[in-house]
Amino acid sequence: MKGKSVSVLGRSxxxxxxxxxxxxxxxVAVAANDPKAWGHVWHTPSNSPRTQQQVADDLAAIAGxxxxxxxxxxxxxxxxxxxxxPLMRELRETEYQFxxxxxxxSTAAKATFGLQPTPWDAVLIAxxxxxxxxxxxxxxxxxxxxxxxPTDTLDAIE
Numbered sequence: 001m002k003g004k005s006v007s008v009l010g011r012s013x014x015x016x017x018x019x020x021x022x023x024x025x026x027x028v029a030v031a032a033n034d035p036k037a038w039g040h041v042w043h044t045p046s047n048s049p050r051t052q053q054q055v056a057d058d059l060a061a062i063a064g065x066x067x068x069x070x071x072x073x074x075x076x077x078x079x080x081x082x083x084x085x086p087l088m089r090e091l092r093e094t095e096y097q098f099x100x101x102x103x104x105x106s107t108a109a110k111a112t113f114g115l116q117p118t119p120w121d122a123v124l125i126a127x128x129x130x131x132x133x134x135x136x137x138x139x140x141x142x143x144x145x146x147x148x149x150p151t152d153t154l155d156a157i158e
Contacts (some may be wrong), residue, residue: 003065003066004068005070006069006070006071006132008073009078009095010052010070011051011055012051012114014052015049015102016101016102017046017104018049018050018055018123019104019117022126023045023046023117026044027042027045027113029105030113036112042106042112043109045110045115045117046104047117047123048120052070052098058124063128077094078091
């Protein structure tokens with residue numbers, strides 16, 4: 001979140017269902033332990049679809065920085081990089097998810113198991129924190145809640 005442009009696969013204006021890893025883990029645990037789940041395919045409960053541009057804008061808003069330009073990595077570049085990079089070669093396999101809308105319906109899992117996705121803002125905060133971000137407002141709140149007096153300091157020394 002340094003204000004630089006972001007490069008993405010596919011189009012930045014197509015709807016995409018983003019699924020939080022912790023929600024996947026919860027769905028797997030429920031499906032493995034509930035006989036109602038067996039023999040069926042379940043989509044993990046996820047928040048409403050968002051475009052890659054919207055996700056970048058949402059992350060910037062949470063981080064308290066200006067929105068950044070989102071640009072597309074051309075498919076030919078992804079293919080070319082795939083010749084030398086196993087990661088880029090694998091990304092080609094999922095590139096189709098970003099050329100057209102990629103929207104999943106998790107209504108059945110929500111209704112059957114009572115599961116709900118992690119709130120979108122919490123997903124964004126967890127994502128930012130995974131990259132080392134810390135919320136300045138959270139630190140200010142912690143400082144404002146902390147009250148110290150000279151006797152507290154003396155008691156701690158003794």
